[in-house]
Amino acid sequence: MSFRSINLYNQLANNKTFKKSINFNLDRIKLLLKKLNNPERKLKNVINIIGSSGKYTTLHSLKNFIEANNKSVAAYISPSLKDIRERFWMGDRYLSYREIKKTIKEIEKFNIPLTTFEVLTACFIVEASKRKCDYNLIEAGALFAKDSTNVFDFPLAQVVTNINKQHLNFLKKKTIDEIINQKVGPLSNFTNIYIGKQKKSILKKIKKKLKKNKSKIYFSGLWKIKKRGKSFFFINKANKIKIISNNIKSQGLIENLGNAIQIALNLDIKKKTIQQTIPKIFFEGRFQYLLKGKIKNILHKNEKIMLDGAHSEADAINLVNYLKSLKLPIYGIWSMMKNKEPEKFINVFKGIFEEIVTIPIENQENCLSSKYLCEVAKKSKFKVSAKTSFEEAIKSVTSSKKKLICVFGSLYSAGNVLTKN
Numbered sequence: 216m217s218f219r220s221i222n223l224y225n226q227l228a229n230n231k232t233f234k235k236s237i238n239f240n241l242d243r244i245k246l247l248l249k250k251l252n253n254p255e256r257k258l259k260n261v262i263n264i265i266g267s268s269g270k271y272t273t274l275h276s277l278k279n280f281i282e283a284n285n286k287s288v289a290a291y292i293s294p295s296l297k298d299i300r301e302r303f304w305m306g307d308r309y310l311s312y313r314e315i316k317k318t319i320k321e322i323e324k325f326n327i328p329l330t331t332f333e334v335l336t337a338c339f340i341v342e343a344s345k346r347k348c349d350y351n352l353i354e355a356g357a358l359f360a361k362d363s364t365n366v367f368d369f370p371l372a373q374v375v376t377n378i379n380k381q382h383l384n385f386l387k388k389k390t391i392d393e394i395i396n397q398k399v400g401p402l403s404n405f406t407n408i409y410i411g412k413q414k415k416s417i418l419k420k421i422k423k424k425l426k427k428n429k430s431k432i433y434f435s436g437l438w439k440i441k442k443r444g445k446s447f448f449f450i451n452k453a454n455k456i457k458i459i460s461n462n463i464k465s466q467g468l469i470e471n472l473g474n475a476i477q478i479a480l481n482l483d484i485k486k487k488t489i490q491q492t493i494p495k496i497f498f499e500g501r502f503q504y505l506l507k508g509k510i511k512n513i514l515h516k517n518e519k520i521m522l523d524g525a526h527s528e529a530d531a532i533n534l535v536n537y538l539k540s541l542k543l544p545i546y547g548i549w550s551m552m553k554n555k556e557p558e559k560f561i562n563v564f565k566g567i568f569e570e571i572v573t574i575p576i577e578n579q580e581n582c583l584s585s586k587y588l589c590e591v592a593k594k595s596k597f598k599v600s601a602k603t604s605f606e607e608a609i610k611s612v613t614s615s616k617k618k619l620i621c622v623f624g625s626l627y628s629a630g631n632v633l634t635k636n
Contacts, residue, residue, distance in 0.1 A: 216630055219312055220299040221578050227331045232323055234330045237385065239361035244333050248366060250325050251337075254344035258289075258351040261367045262478075265355045265398050266376030268529050269411060269471040272498050273376050274352050276475035278304075283492040284484045286349040291339040291364070293332070293354055296500050296630030303339050306348045310338075318342060332356050336363040357382040358397040365401060372407040372478065373430075375399060376471060378417050379529035384554045395420050404429040409478055411435055412470040433477060440466075440473045449476045454486055459494050464502040467533035472496070500524045500629035502537065508636035513609070517617040519543075522633070524626030526555050531563035534623060538567050544618045547571040548608045549588055550628040553581045557591045560624070564597075569618070571599045572608040577631045605632060 216224075228235050248255055264274045271292055278288050287306040295301040303310040318338045322329070329337065336356075343351055350371075355364045378398060383389045386397070399421055402408055408428070410421060412435045425432060438451040440458075447458040447469055456476060463469055472493070479489055503522045505511045514520060525534045538545055547568040551557050561571075573588035589601035602608045605628075612620055622632055 216295075216578060216627075216634055217298045220295070220297075223299050223312065223315065224331075227319070227334060230323070232326055232328060233334055234328050236330070237332070237357070238330050239358060239385070241361050241363070241365065243327050243329050244337060244363040244366060247322065247325055247327050247329065247333075247337055248340070250327075251341065255340050255366050256368075257344040257347075258340065258367070259348065260350040261370040262350060262352050263355060263359075263364060263367070263370050263373045264352065264376065265359045265373060265402075266411065267379045267381040267394070267398075268527060268533075269376035269467065269474075270354045272468055272471040272501060273374060273411065273475050274354050275498060276472050276496055277374075277478055278352055279492050279496050280475060280479035280484050280489055281350050281482070283488050284479075284482075287346075288350045288352060289339075289343040289346055289348040290352040291336065291343075291354060293335070293356060294626055294630075296626060297634045302335060303342060305342060305346050310342055314342065330363075333363040340366075355398075357385050358394075360397045360401045368403075370403055370406050372409060373402050374409045374411070374474065374478065375402075375421070376411040376474070377467070377529065378413060378421070379527055380556075381527045381529070391417065392420060395424055399424045402428060402430065406430045407481070408432045409474060411474040433481070435470075435474065435477075438473055438477050440469055449473050451477065451480075454480060456486060456490055456493075459490075460496065461494070462497045463493075465533050465537045467530075468498065468501060500626055500633065502534075503629070503633075505632075505636055510609070510632065510636045514613055514620075515615050517615070518613060518620060519618070520620040520622065522622045522629040524629045525623050526551060526560070526625055528556065528559045528563060531560050534621075535563055535567055538619075538621065541619060544569045544616065546612045546618055546620050548574060548605065548612070548620065548622045549592070549624045550574050550576045550585075551583050551588060551624040552576070552579065552627065553583055555583075557583060557588060558595070561588075561592055561597070562595050565595065568597065568621075570612065571597050572611055573599060573601045574605055574608050574628075575603070576625055576628045577605070579627050582625070582627070605635065 290304040300309040449456040573585040576582035585601040592599040
């Protein structure tokens, strides 16, 4: 991550008014918004993106379709990869550091003990309220019931992406039912709800939870992703759209794209516009090959390097299914944050990696140490070694041998590598 971003995050963390720890509660953010004369009510066509996996890729796909339809979009994402400014898209550009700092100072004046995520959410709402964009796409944090993005009375739509066992660490009841309760239970009764691809057992629970919801609900069964030969197609009752892309490489990412296509069609975006936009969609840090740059230049010509921010068991399965399709040796560089489940995560990769090198995540106090991850991998019978940095890890695996180097386990780590590159 850039030096200026790290400095700004540190300022937030060290601010005496704001809380560093995570604390789910809507009272603080609602009090602030009231004191600011409710800027959230000025945002047009709010679309909440909620779920465990696939929020960013769904949001980013939909953003591309709307902009291709000549409409303006403000977008709020979490986390950022290389730069804090990535969180705040304002229709035609990102917020500047100066604008972010100025808005944070305005928020600080009210002396409300907001969490860091609440400050960032409020910063987006305040700035987006000044822009009058046609649509506002807002990615939720870990949960939704008491998440600071759950402050809009009449959103245009609420999109639920894949739900899995991520974020159990934030719950007293550590069950998938409670995750569904937190993410689906608080959905509005006055909106359009889109449910992305789910496991059958999860979908059954979601339908039960939404049984009394009065919104119009679009389940993913209304559309399908079909593979015919080497090509994928989005198919619903009225449309068949060929997915032509060199950038979207996994089944999971294609399913997220499919959900965004269905929403775009319901927003009256033409099939032709969608078809022409798909090849241009690109997800940073998700199944991303580094084709040029400083890191690529130090590798041998027959070595490839790929980044994926997969950090949950469900994400790992999606990554493994892709890696299995490759016919070359694969070496892993693994890092992970403390609030994840490394044992369950790494077990999914059995039989995939020739060797794993574990590293810490730069500038992240709450990451697992490389030594700890190394011990976890050893218990699962991987060939593994621990290094103190990404640079050390690359030196240990690079050689003239044909291979893929896969950097995985954390979006923060993917962002650091992109910054270095």
